[in-house]
Amino acid sequence: MPEDIKPRGVVVGTDGSTCSLxxxxxxxxxxxxxxAGLHIVHVVSSLVFPVSTLAWPGGRVPDEVLEIQENEARxxxxxxxxxxxEAGADESLEVSxxxxxxxxxPTLAGRSDEAQMLVVGCHGRTGRHRxxxxxxxxxxxxxxxxxxAVVHEEFSETPESAQLPVVVGIDGSRTSESATAIAFNxxxxxxxxxxxxxxxxxxDLLPVDVMGPAGLRRAADxxxxxxxxxxxxxxxxxxxxxxxxxxxxxxxxxxxxxxxQLVVVGSHGRGGFTxxxxxxxxxxxxxxxxAPVIIARKR
Numbered sequence: 001m002p003e004d005i006k007p008r009g010v011v012v013g014t015d016g017s018t019c020s021l022x023x024x025x026x027x028x029x030x031x032x033x034x035x036a037g038l039h040i041v042h043v044v045s046s047l048v049f050p051v052s053t054l055a056w057p058g059g060r061v062p063d064e065v066l067e068i069q070e071n072e073a074r075x076x077x078x079x080x081x082x083x084x085x086e087a088g089a090d091e092s093l094e095v096s097x098x099x100x101x102x103x104x105x106p107t108l109a110g111r112s113d114e115a116q117m118l119v120v121g122c123h124g125r126t127g128r129h130r131x132x133x134x135x136x137x138x139x140x141x142x143x144x145x146x147x148x149a150v151v152h153e154e155f156s157e158t159p160e161s162a163q164l165p166v167v168v169g170i171d172g173s174r175t176s177e178s179a180t181a182i183a184f185n186x187x188x189x190x191x192x193x194x195x196x197x198x199x200x201x202x203x204d205l206l207p208v209d210v211m212g213p214a215g216l217r218r219a220a221d222x223x224x225x226x227x228x229x230x231x232x233x234x235x236x237x238x239x240x241x242x243x244x245x246x247x248x249x250x251x252x253x254x255x256x257x258x259x260x261q262l263v264v265v266g267s268h269g270r271g272g273f274t275x276x277x278x279x280x281x282x283x284x285x286x287x288x289x290x291a292p293v294i295i296a297r298k299r
Contacts, residue, residue: 016076019121175266
């Protein structure tokens with residue numbers, strides 16, 4: 001059964017974009033599953049102005065410009081609350097909202113201190129390339145203090161997708177252990193099977209002629225078994241399929257993600273994982289996967 005979780009809510013960032021509203025709907029269903037509240041945050045940033053305030057007479061932004069900005073903020077919050085209510089989540093879901101001023105990444109990272117999970121769209125209103133992570137989602141993967149869920153605009157939850165498994169990437173690292181805990185809880189809440197994927201990217205460091213392919217396979221199987229030890233007993237209701245691969249962790253995880261309702265990965269791996277751009281396989285998977293991706297973070 002799902003493990004006890006501290007009574008803190010799910011925080012979701014919105015900027016009024018279509019992608020952020022998809023994220024709000026997903027966050028509402030996530031909060032309902034957790035029996036937690038949903039807190040919607042819209043950040044008003046001075047960076048929306050193309051020129052410095054010094055360009056305005058007296059160095060002050062005109063009141064009419066600030067009024068437009070505040071109206072946009074109210075509309076973004078109104079649309080987000082409506083999206084949360086329309087998500088089909090529990091009617092008893094508590095929804096709170098907030099308009100904050102400052103930078104989106106530091107503001108949302110600050111809200112993550114007391115959150116069970118932080119949810120964002122893969123890109124916001126300024127995102128020009130749909131298949132690239134936006135600056136906010138990229139920044140939060142690196143700086144948030146709780147798990148970060150990245151939801152793509154193309155994601156659509158259907159009765160068919162709800163039958164798909166939860167996929168978790170496991171490499172034996174510390175954040176991988178956190179990812180495993182999240183994945184088992186998510187699978188239990190959703191009544192879904194779990195696919196545990198271990199990609200041994202350190203195989204090149206081992207002498208194949210000494211261990212042999214069969215020896216490498218046994219070592220990889222043993223690593224995955226060790227990582228799952230204990231979790232199978234805690235979650236007997238979750239069917240688990242084990243997948244072991246060698247090389248290309250991103251490609252292998254994305255292959256499994258094609259048939260998943262959710263993917264869970266750690267923010268930093270071990271060995272070759274830690275040297276990747278953005279420091280994680282998680283960021284690369286979050287960028288390319290169609291399913292929502294939760295990146296486990298060390299508090």
